Amino acid sequence: MKQRFIKILSFAVLLSSNFNAQTFNNLFRTKDRPDNLEDFDLQKFSWGFFLAGNNFDYKMVLNPTYGMDGNQSLVESKSTYSFGAGLIGKMRLNEFLDLRIEPGLHFVQRDLTFKTFDHINELYPGGFPLPDGSSTTVITEPTDVDIKKIVKSTYVDIPIMLEIHGDRWYNSRPYAAAGINYLVNLQSNQTSENDNQLNTFRSTTHNFGWSAELGIQFYFNRFKLTPAIRGTFFTNNEIVQDKSTTSPYWTPAISMLQSRAFMFVLKFE
Template sequence: MKQRLIKILSFAVLLSSNLQAQTFNNLFRTKDRMDNLEDFDLKKFSYGFYLAANNFDYKMVLNPTFGMDGNQSLVESKSTYSFGAGLIGKMRLNEFLDLRIEPGLHFVQRDLTFNTFNHINDLFPGGIPLPDGTNSEVITELNDTYTKKVVKSTYIDIPVLLEVHGDRWYNSRPYAAAGINYLVNLQSNQTSGDDNLQNVFRTTTHNFGWSAEIGIQLYFSRFKLTPAIRGTFFTNNELVSDNATTPPYWTPAISTMQSRAFMLVLKFE
């Protein structure tokens, strides 16, 4: 009985050791490991789509007369989270470089708060002079219609990116990319005759910018997944000035206004 128990325990120890060795080899071995989609990156062209979680904000330079009260900024921008989606087209240039175009659609909302009214009324106690020589009526009873502007934007984003990547390490590959963007704002209101006096905030329709991105490409048996972080920065001034007959509570307080965005992107190819 004692000898049989010793044999059983010895067999259990050997079996456990064998299973542990096999598990270790499967997880950490480097010899003869199978790579997924080995020929995927050798294709001249490849396609896919992406989903993005966005955070858009405005970078503003304020007018020192209307937008600043000493060192205090009188216009505030609050970013909000949004989403986007798009397509991927990639062309292989060589072993380390790819050219990508990724047209997408981004739905964006930003909140602007104008604390300029009391300051500007103090600057023009007798009324605000207008181009035709008359004075405007000074707004004294403030409400959210005047002080808070909800700026909604829908951007068609067309970035062209040059991607440089390292060597593939089994089923992963790091990369970095940078390039230029052309963006069309479908909700810009640029051609509207109304302005902030009628609660219409106007921005430019056609915009330009640049993007930078880093990520890691993960290869699965049927597709490639790429989580990435991207920053997009507009280069043109998006602000469209209010009409000449509108008091200088709103756009005259801002000298330049440019969008900047940070995105968490998931790509599927």
Template sequence: MKQRVIKILSFAVLLGSNLNAQTYNNLFRTKDRMDNLEDFDLKKFSYGFFLAANNFDYKMNLSPVFGMDGSKSLVESKATYSFGAGLIGKMRLNEFMDLRLEPGLHFVQRDLTFNTFDHVNQYAGGTNYNLPFTPITEPGDEMINKIVKSTYIDIPLLLEVHGDRWYNSRPYAAAGINYLVNLQSNQTSMDDNQQNTFRTTTHNFGWSAEIGIQLYFSRFKLTPAIRGTFFTNNELVSDKETTPPYWTPAISTMQTRAFMLVLKFE
């Protein structure tokens, strides 16, 4: 009986040791583990698409005459959330660098508030900065709050620098230049803010910076990333000289800045 108990205990110890070794190998052994899509990044060209959640806002420098009341800003910009989508084209340059072209379409809305009326009315008689005008003492909501809708065709050219692949992931950083066309700019419209039409430039330029991590699955590569895009040109199209200086004369420069959460599929 005693010998039988000893045999059973010995068998249990051996079985437990074997199970522990197998569990350790399955969870932590990496030497012989196969990587997903091992040859994917060796291709000269590859393609994909992306989806983006966006936050677009305006960075504004206000006129000290019409846009500021002492240290108080009279024009405010409210960022809104939007979405975008686009295509990916990648060219492999070497082991650590890729060139990416990622044209996309972004649907954007921003809300501008002009609290300029009481302040600007003191210049109704005309100054070196404006012609005489009839003051508006009771502005309507459409005069104070301007909804600026934009549809951007964004064409960024990015240089990507990535580190070594760590099994099924690889970190990277990218930067580059953008050409952006605003399909809803109203730049050529004959109306301006007096007719409730806010005008911006159609053709724009900017730069982008991005960081992310590439995750390799059995059938595709998923890349979550954060991107910032910053316009370099002044997007503001001035109102007519005969329009009271409640709106665009209150703004010296206006440039888009955008932050995006991007999901790429390749």
């Protein structure tokens, strides 16, 4: 009985070992594994489109007189999630480098909260003095519209990026990219005659920035799918100051205003 048990156990171990070896070989073998779109990356030019989930925010440098009360910041920015879409154009430079242009449209909303009223009223209880001897209007009971400015932006983003990638591993390939951006804000209100006194927040129309991106390209039978994470950072000051006759509750409190965005991008080529 004991010898029979040992024979059965030995047979089971041998069968299990053979099964595991075959399973391992099927999962990780490379000899018979097909490569999808083998010649796709050898093309000089290729095209596609992308979809993006965005999170835009403002990086601010506040004026120490109007925007700060000691160490307390009197202006706050709240980001919201939004979306974008665009096209992809790629030119192959060599085995490891590609040049990309990806014009896109991004719809953005951010909330700016101004807690400057009590502080500035303490500085200028009779109103901010103007050069002609008059003074601005003092707002003692600000409304929600005065305190919270909803800033809507529509950016036409034109990034030019240099992509460096490694070798393909089965049907995937990692890459990194970086480049410069030219961005046009279609809702900037830069040339508007109104300002924050009439609930119009103004920013620059033409903007510049830089981007960095990481992702993995996956090759399927008919297309290439690329999930990626991108950061875009504006380099210019976007703030357009209120009129000189407007109380300094709003834009004078901000010395520097720059957008920054983090995106999750899905590319189809």
